[in-house]
Amino acid sequence: MEQYLAGLPSKNLKPLWNRMNAMVPPSPNPTAKPYMWKYSTSLPDLETAARLVPEEQAERRVLMLVNPSMPPPHTTDTIYGGLQIVNPGETAPAHRHIAFACRFIMDGEGFTAVEGKKMPLKRGDVVVTPTWHWHDHGNESDKPVIWLDMLNLPLFTYARVHFAEGYAEKRYPSTPADVSDWRHPWGPVESELRSQSGDHALYHYKTKDGKPLSTTLGMQAELISPGKSSSVSQDSSSFIYHCYEGKGHTVIETPSGETHTFNWESRDTFAVPTWSKIQHFNDSDKEEAYLVAVNDGPLLDLLGLRLQ
Ligand SMILES: [Fe+2]
Structure with missing residues (x-):
């Protein structure tokens, strides 16, 4: 076997069987870190x-x-x-x-x-x-x-x-x-978020004809009610989150099992790698917390590669 393997590179051939796990991992495997x-x-x-x-x-x-x-x-x-x-x-x-x-x-x-x-x-x-x-x-x-x-x-x-x-x-x-x-001015986005009931509201920015903002990247805005949290979500899209207003924290568990907690306030920005479990918490009892995020969901949707 050793002699056989040693002879492959000169023919630009490599065995898949000893790299299978790297090529087909058991879960999405982002390089990016939170x-x-x-x-x-x-x-x-x-x-x-x-x-x-x-x-x-x-x-x-x-x-x-x-x-x-x-x-x-x-x-x-x-x-x-x-x-x-x-x-x-x-x-x-x-x-x-x-x-x-x-x-x-x-x-x-x-x-x-x-x-x-x-x-x-x-x-x-x-x-x-x-x-x-x-x-x-x-x-x-x-x-x-x-x-x-x-x-x-x-x-x-x-x-x-x-x-x-x-x-x-x-x-x-x-x-x-x-x-x-x-x-897309903020006012109508905030009104739409406030019109939803529950602890957590989600709004997807759309073009006039109801499509995501582009074929690659989409934008969303979220409202977390005072003292409340979102439910845990997991998406093969990655995200850049940004706090518009408010104060809270987000718990991110990566596919490899690392957990990060980010305490954010207005104008802070954080990266969420693909297939991370995320949950947002509003740490104020009085004020709403507003997050906006860009995601690569439209690209994954068009390619048929998205899982949520
Ligand atoms: Fe430009």
């Missing part, structure tokens, strides 16, 4: 970046949320997240790319123009830039605007199809459009 980025820790570094990185690089003035067990652009195995800050008076050059992007506005007020529709960015908004749509963004206010960027960048480590193109001018011609298919 991890939380406290906003109180990240904000001073983001503010320093705002001073050090010039306007010409405003598009790239982002602190990537790097999973501790993976290289960038991995926040989870399939989703990238980053914190972006745009200073007053800045605009980022217009461009388009294959990657799908959504952003959750954390603080301040700015704008994003997508295919000529210039939308305001306000705290709590979800704004998407679909694949290959011209977009630019900026800040016409007197305070920095900060958002959480969420993109499907890790997919392009496998499908090598990603690229970007700069627009010939700095700005793509645009006209103001408060309402558009690409902006």
Whole structure:
């Protein structure tokens, strides 16, 4: 047998039988680990970046949320997240790319123009830039605007199809459009969550025709009532969770059996690997807790690979 095995590599052959467990594990086997980025820790570094990185690089003035067990652009195995800050008076050059992007506005007020529709960015908004749509963004206010960027960048480590193109001018011609298919203000989302009964409410962001926000990434918002918790859930989708408002904790049990407890408050962000069991708790007896999350459920659904 030994002699036989030794002779295989020179013919670019390898035996499956002694690697079967690695190829077909008994449960999903994420490389990503659960991890939380406290906003109180990240904000001073983001503010320093705002001073050090010039306007010409405003598009790239982002602190990537790097999973501790993976290289960038991995926040989870399939989703990238980053914190972006745009200073007053800045605009980022217009461009388009294959990657799908959504952003959750954390603080301040700015704008994003997508295919000529210039939308305001306000705290709590979800704004998407679909694949290959011209977009630019900026800040016409007197305070920095900060958002959480969420993109499907890790997919392009496998499908090598990603690229970007700069627009010939700095700005793509645009006209103001408060309402558009690409902006989802917080108000209606909160109303929808509050209209549901029970300890825990869940809302899936949808396009006008009732589909997830993209073919790869979807967004959801959750409300946990004061002093209550969600039930335990398990999904082959991975998640980047972000606390919009409130204070609580989430217990995450990974498929390998590790348990992590993250104590979160407003603006904290945490990564949940695939097939983890998760349960959210609102630690306040008086205030609601609101979480938003990006997930790769649409991709898994379209591929027929999802289990919940
Ligand atoms: Fe972009």
